[in-house]
Amino acid sequence: METIGIIGGGSFGSALADLVGNRGYRVMQWHRDAASAQRFNELRVNEKYLPGITLSENVQATADLQAVASAARFIIVSVPSLYFRDIARRLGNFLDGGHILISTTKGIEAHSFKLMSEVLREETCCLKIGSLSGPNLAKEIAARKPSGTVIASQYDEVILKAQEILSGPYFRVYSNHDLYGVELGGVLKNVYAIATGLVAALKMGDNTMGMLITRALAEMSRLAEKMGANPITFLGLSGVGDLVTTCTSPLSRNYRVGFLLGQGHTLDEAIANIGEVAEGINTVRIVKEKAGQLGIRMHILEGLHALLFEGKDLPTVLQQLMNVPQMQDVEFMTRHGSEKPGV
Amino acid sequence: MPEIQIDTTPVPSPGITPSPTPVSGADGIGLRLNREQREYVRREVVRRTLEEQKELCRRSRDLNLEVIINDAVYQEKERLKTAPNSKENREQSRFWADVGRRFHRVEDSERESILASIVAMYVDEIMGYFNPVIHNIAAHVLPWGLKAMLSRFSPVNFLRYLGSQLNLEENLIISGPLDQIRGLSKRAALIMAPTHVSNLDSVVIGLGLFQSRLPPFTYGAGLNLFSNRVVSFFMNNLGAYKVDRRKKNGIYKSALKQYATLSMEMGHHNLFFPGGTRSRSGEVEQKIKLGLLGCGINVYAANLVSGKPNPDVFVIPCTLSCGLVLEARSLIEEHLQETGKSRYIRVRGEYSRPMRVLNFWRNLQSMDSKIHMRFGEPLDLFGNKVDADGVSRDAHGRAVDRTKYLQINGSVTQDAQRDQEYTRELGRSILAAFRSNNVALSTHIAAFAAFQQLRRLHPQFDLYRSLRTMGSDHAVAKSAILGDIARLLARLRELEREGGIIVDPQLADASAEAVFARAMDHFSSFHDGEALRDGTTGVYTENMKLLYYYRNRLDHYGLDTVLEN
Incomplete structure (x- = not known):
């Protein structure tokens, strides 16, 4: 044996x-x-x-x-x-x-x-x-x-x-x-679980949740690609799979932190309440810095950073998020990606 | 996963001792094989290449000998269409036309013998120093009284003569763990892996190895090197074999790899440029070709299985740095035209004219310009550093049993996918060594400062537009350049303390002014002074691409951010 x-x-x-x-x-x-x-x-x-x-x-x-x-x-x-x-x-x-x-x-x-x-x-x-x-x-x-x-x-x-x-x-x-892409997916999703916890606490609705998770995926793969990973990796279990689970499960510590924040608690209160390490909070800080160095926009992440560490209030952050430029839905697609041959 | 034991059948023929001591001339120079050894190599490479091709066919349903030969015939005919009309090429065209007629409608056994004849032809070409055509060219016209040398034809005398002609003792600065490398050369087959800047590298390295009292190395040298008669003579004398990068068919590549493998198995030290070709952009290599480098693992595994007393193969990274590069102009052009990279390889250029080369060298001497040849720490085939006792060490200096990388449950196993990843790891270690042993010279530093300044004049221009349009009407103040050189020097010296780069020892206490002056000495003496001029309106370039080329040597050290902040 x-x-x-x-x-x-x-x-x-x-x-x-x-x-x-x-x-x-x-x-x-x-x-x-x-x-x-x-x-x-x-x-x-x-x-x-x-x-x-x-x-x-x-x-x-x-x-x-x-x-x-x-x-x-x-x-x-x-x-x-x-x-x-x-x-x-x-x-x-x-x-x-x-x-x-x-x-x-x-x-x-x-x-x-x-x-x-x-x-x-x-x-x-x-x-x-x-x-x-x-x-x-x-x-x-x-x-x-x-x-x-x-x-x-x-x-x-x-x-x-x-x-x-x-x-x-x-x-x-x-x-x-794609070792790097798989690992990066596992790291980045924690950030977005905080955001979905918030949205759930605020009872914003299922449309919001669907948009948030999908745009989170776009941000994650944008960073990953720039760092040398294959963005397609994010369509798999370690990307979408892990993201959906973490972003919707009350078992996730990061989701619970977001949920408490959405209920009006401060960050310190939320951390004290969870009693364990919620990796996502540190990850927000680390990834924000990296994205800045690489010149990549990550709006949801930036919003969270403003909320957690820059003293911005939730309505302001939400308003900013709804006003960011509306980009192409799926980024790694060519302009003619949907054209059928002969059409 | 199935365990495949490595094929241990290749046993050296009588006449060749499988010892790690190279088969060499009595004087220790030149890896020339005698007739019997040559025959063995030829036979063995043909046998192994044939075996490899047949194995490929067994593994893939879409592949058979007919497809493999067909592919080679097609590619060779295509290549020959644009090749110059020479006797050799006409012979080759006839050969391929003949193969093309014969190979379709025959039995497989007949096809095997056709394949064998193709491989045999390639082996002869690779071991080209037996090719009388090449010898005739080499002997044809030789400057600098080399005719006299030819008559004596002793490689040692030749090297001594050439070394003294070029004032090598003074002009070539050799550094690195030489004692360690000499020691390891007695107990392992070495692979010397240098950066590749210019066609002259091979000569410089050959002389450098001789001067450092290192054992002889077998070269795999690009065919274009042989276009300069002096270099060609030199290479042939040292037993270089030829690598023709224009031949991309599977049979040729396989024959080349088998040749290198066999040579290492026979205990020869090998030299090849892991970047595969001269750096077109001027950068220190950013990528490694895994092909020839990967032969090392196969040799090591076979040696372990056959229980050789000295089974090891070690890699010595070697960085060459020079203040001016003979072919800079054409290299950067080729870099910028996509064609330069692989589709089009210039065989003749500045370099193929012997007098031009000589003048270039005399120029360098008059400026007290040194060429730096730095050996990095020896590496094992898995990218670990190897100490003087031949023990591999991890990043924390702990001893590593390298045999374990190839074993599963205690026995050596073959796994091509795994070994390719190992070679990738080795490649990363080589690249890191290249970077940290790169010597920053005055021309690189001044070019970096000037180029970044010029780019900032027109931030709206993208790189290609600035390369196309910036010229003498775009000047920057000398004071601005000097300020940036000072900042670069400070950062470079800091990097040097961290082990990240080497700053030219001649610039040890130099001020920004001194660095700039030295760079201008160099730039004004060559390339018609185009690269950088110090005029009344300020400092400007007449060839932004050339400036870019010299600037690129310091790329990837994060220096641009030093200037921006």
């Missing part, structure tokens, strides 16, 4: 550990502190992040990175972006070029605008690197509800191996070679 490594004892790492364990693999899951690993081994339940769900018998927790690296050739890294680089570097002490590393963390490094797969590349000697991204709420995967995800890598070997390990009766794994 092959051993699969999972770095991170959070909700998503645990949901994947259970999934892989149920597929018949031995799973070694690294927790940051030894007590938490020991507690899990006694109870088979991750009390803090995935309470009430007993994980597969095949999952074993440890606090020893080296043990994971020497037992597993396929390692999934699922730790918050804040600690990602540090943990990757420590893990890197025990890796060799044969290891396959998969990041599931949807985050971006503030000072460098680096995505997590890039951090893995910099902090380890591994080249066979991939990213797993899509509409994947940990609680639903743990509850074995049908879900789909995308494995992205430049290496066919990584894609095939990930599909072999992860796909099963309630989990479908699609492939994409």
Whole structure:
């Protein structure tokens, strides 16, 4: 029985550990502190992040990175972006070029605008690197509800191996070679979940929601294309799929932040109320700066930035948003894209 | 995924020891093979190329030998239509016409032998230094008393002679981890990967390698290089093989790769320009051709499987920087005309005239102009740096077991897609090394400052319009240029401290005025002074494209933003 490594004892790492364990693999899951690993081994339940769900018998927790690296050739890294680089570097002490590393963390490094797969590349000697991204709420995967995800890598070997390990009766794994685009989709959608939360709280209606999500997609792919990703990637599960789920699910922290803001709470109140990190708030700041450097207009993002950090009030921001120039609906289309031959 | 074991069948024939020590002349110069070795190489390249083509046919339903030959016949006939009318080309036309008549209505076995004859012809051409035609050209007319050298025909003497004629000791500044490279050359096959600026690079690099007491390298050199008789003689003498970039058919490319692979397997050190061609825009290379570079992994894998004692292949990036470039004018023209990039390759130009080259060189000498040849840190085939002991190191300096990249469950496996991605990673490391070892010279700095100033005169012009229209009636104040040069120098020195670039050591404490004066010395001596003039109305150019060319050497360092802020 092959051993699969999972770095991170959070909700998503645990949901994947259970999934892989149920597929018949031995799973070694690294927790940051030894007590938490020991507690899990006694109870088979991750009390803090995935309470009430007993994980597969095949999952074993440890606090020893080296043990994971020497037992597993396929390692999934699922730790918050804040600690990602540090943990990757420590893990890197025990890796060799044969290891396959998969990041599931949807985050971006503030000072460098680096995505997590890039951090893995910099902090380890591994080249066979991939990213797993899509509409994947940990609680639903743990509850074995049908879900789909995308494995992205430049290496066919990584894609095939990930599909072999992860796909099963309630989990479908699609492939994409556009690693950067897939990862960027997972990062950017958090921003727009805040906006849709707002719109939902204000009961603006379904037309508004439809427009918002679609224009969000336009903005995301515009930035991604400029950064070297393929905008078509955003039509897939890691783009539209993840965006729709995050933007409409009350399970999403970013959506809840937006919802509280829409109800008239301040940003600080909203953050305090959620009690967990809502990545989208930082992402707004980081992406706004990047878009400025690249000379790309991202109106919804700019509106959110004005609301969250520039002290603008909601009616003003909304009015500005409704007054931005009306551009072409679908950007990556030629003028004659709809012409039929012979017409 | 199915594990495919690498084909380990190629075993060197008797007469060639599979040792990493190059097969070389007693004096250590010139990779000339004896008759027996030559025959082996020819036979082996034909066999492997045939095997590769047949494998392609097995894998693809749409491909068979007939399609492959047909493609080559078509492409070669097209190429020959526009080729000059020479004896060699007429012979080739006859050859292809003959193939074209024969290959359709025959058995597959007959088709195989037709394919073999095509490959054999290509191999002979690639190993062109045996081609008597070339030798005749080389021996025909030679300046600088080289006829005397010819009679002695010793490569060592030839190099010493040429080196002293060109005052190389003084004019070529060689730097980088030379001891380390010398050490590694004894335990691995090396791939020297230089930037490519001018057709003269090959000569400069050849002399530079000789001067740095590095072992001999086999060159893959573009056919156009052989158009200058002096260089041609030089290249032939060093055992260069020919790469004809106009031949784009699969058979030729495959034969070329098999030749390079075999050469590395035999332990030869190889040199090829990873950019594939001279930088047309003047920029430091931004893209790498993966083809020949990718041969390294196949060799390494085969060496690991056959248990060779020294299986490694390492890559040495090498950056050449010069203040003036002989062919600058035609290069930038070619860059701007889309045609220059691939469809049209000039075989003759400024460069093919020996006296022009000599004058160019004397000019450089009179200005105390140096050519900088900087070796980067050696790399393994996966883009990691390699230390003096041959150990690969990751970005944090931790030792990396590089054999693991090719293994699955402990055994070496073949995966062409994976290996291509590895080569891409290697390419990124090479490009980064090119960038950080680039030497910023006075002409580059002054051109950058002047060009950006001129662009700002007419911000409404797009790049192409400014290149077309800006000339002597657009002048900028010298003081403005000096101010920008000062700002550029400050930023470049900062970048140098961060390891991002090298500033010409001759400019170590130079003021903006001194940099500008030095640049004007250079510009006024060449290109009829068109690139930049310091007139009464201010500083102006008579050839914006040329200015653009020299400016581009400092592109991609974020310097434009330094001037804008």
